[in-house]
Amino acid sequence: MKACFIDEPPRLLIVKGHLEEAVQVLQRAVRLNQPKFPQDLDVSALVHSKRQRQNGKTTQITQKDSAPSLHLPSGNTLDSFSATGTNKMSLNKSDNYLDLDDGIGPWWAGPVALVRTKIMAKVTLGLSGMVLLQGVVYLGLPLSSRSFKSPFLYIALLGALEIPLCILAGPVTRRFGRKPILSTCLTSCGILLILTAALLLAGIKDERVIMTLILTGFLFVATAYAVNILYAPELFPTTLRPWGTAAFVLSNYAGFSISPIIVDYAEDLIWVPPAVMGACSIVSGSLLFLLPETNGRSLPETFADLHRAREEERNLKLNIYKKESRSPNYLLD
Known part of the structure; x- marks a missing residue:
């Protein structure tokens, strides 16, 4: 290794x-x-x-x-959490017990562990859906180059935009967190692309205006793409991180395979690609509510660590809500 x-x-x-x-x-x-x-x-x-x-x-x-x-236990012993989706730990096991839930054992243990419980399934499916839709936009915008009189200038500008964002993505996400940056970038990209589609549908085809909007939208989605490369592995415990990263990459490539279909089959309706990609970007950003924030938090090492961290977060939010509900500030309203 x-x-x-x-x-x-x-x-x-x-x-x-x-x-x-x-x-x-x-x-x-x-x-x-x-x-x-x-x-x-x-x-x-x-x-x-x-x-x-x-x-x-x-x-x-x-x-x-x-x-x-x-040395693993027999196959009759499944996991620290019941297979029915409940998150209560078994009493006869230690907190960090390594088992099928950590992808250890048969060849199918890793993929199955990604969707074994409700918490793990939310992380896996939320991330996969987000990056799939994001991949549609990230590759779809460069493929739209033939819509411009100078496609080479357009592609060159797209490439130039990725240089500063790759440098700034790390410090910015460390300061503000992963989810706020992703949500802001994906939503902003979607709004700009839908605005572009509305202008094209209204007959406004000024190339400088359209290119500016698309380039700005690409700046946002490319920033989200750079942040996702850092964010995705942090969502999974150490034992499942290779499987989780593989799911992230496969979903992203699935999005890449959809982009040419959107661009090619809507060639006569030039407003359709930016409208579809704008909708994909907004939906992608909305899927972030399924995912936790990881900035400044210790990474889970095992399947049990991940569930225990989520339970602690849930209990903390519940306690805060109870304290606020008991607060007498409502008398001031």
Whole structure:
């Protein structure tokens, strides 16, 4: 599990049971960042302690070829959460118990885990739908270049716009969060494209005005695309992050495959592509209500961690609502 120049993430190595390799990666990190760590830091003890906390007392780990392997329970034992969609944990398992819900075991465990419970299904389907519709817009706008007298200038401007947004996307999302930026960008893009369609339908075909609106819309959707590359992996626990990222990429490519159909089959009605893509962008932004915010929050490592974090968020919101409902401020109205 080792690349040529980039190490595997230690968090993933520990979860998968490759403890010796995780120790090597972290020891290298300690050497490179030596002033920030104490001299007597025992990396190996920390890694094994972390693994024991993840697995609790019900998971057995054995050493084989210096790479520990996880012994799973029998197939009758399913998951920490019931398969019917309830989110209550089983009493005979530790909080971070690794099981089928974490994609461990048969070949089908990973894909099934993405939709196994209500919370996980909302994340997977919400993200997949959002990026599919976003992909329609992201590729559809460049494919509309033949609508302009100078398609080469149009494509060059689209490419030039992506340079500053790729630089600014990281700091901006770190400051304001993932969901506010995505919602603002996708909604703004949709409004601009629908405005473009309305102008074309009204017979206003000034190329400078139309190109300005489309370029601005592309700036927004391309910014959302850059943020999604960061946001999508954060939505899934470490054990399911490869499967979740694969679902994100496949959904995005499915959106790419729809874009040529919209542009080619509506060639005579020039207002249809921006109208359809504008609607896709707005619907894509509306799907964000299914997804949680991840900015500034610790990433879940296991399936149980994700559900526990969502339950804590739900309880916090419920407590805030109860406090506000008991507040006497209503007497001032």
